[in-house]
Amino acid sequence: MIRLMRKLTARQVVVSLFFISANLIGLSSAQAQWHPVSKVGLTRTPPLLLNNLAGLPVDIKSLKGKVVIVNFWASWCEPCREEFTELSYLQEKYGSKGLVVLAVNLAEMKPRIKQFLKGNGIPENSLEILQDRNSTIYKTWRARGIPTSFLLNKQGKIECVWIGAIDNADNEEVTEKITALLGQKP
Secondary structure, three states, rough: HHHHHOOHHHHHHHHHHHHHHHHHHHHHHHHHOOOHHHHHHHOOOOEEEEEEEOOEEHHHHHHOOOEEEEEOOOOOOHHHHHHHHHHHHHHHHHHHHHHEEEEEEEHHHHHHHHHHHOHHHHOOOOOOEEOOOOOOHHHOOOOOOOOOEEEEEEOEEEEEEEEEOOOOOOOOOHHHHHHHHHHHOO
């Protein structure tokens, strides 16, 4: 453990301790399910404009008419790493029906993200990966630890939030919400 901590930057240690603390006070994946957005204190969808790995800006406003999952993650977060394949699966399964998964990475540089993808055999284009280099969007969205996923309807309104890892993308609770939103008129 000490060797691992020596490899981490001070910022990563502080952020890791925060998320460990959050898990200890009850924000862990033991409660992983769709919650009303009021659980995180949002009354409207915050702005989201970040660059993807190609350096191109992605604005959530341009995705109206699509069902969107906004997922906050980091490569050093074990539940996030495990969840990444589930998110890729959701994108692959529902992308042609109008789902877009935005994987918002917290405070990591592009080479580290690419190393994570390559090391886990994940194609770079399997998800739209966005860089929140200062965790500004994470704070604006009032995410409660990582991973946290927000599900938006076709009008761009947050319907619900999943706090913790989505560990089974075929779970009835996960798929029911997504398919219901995909079936709605824009």
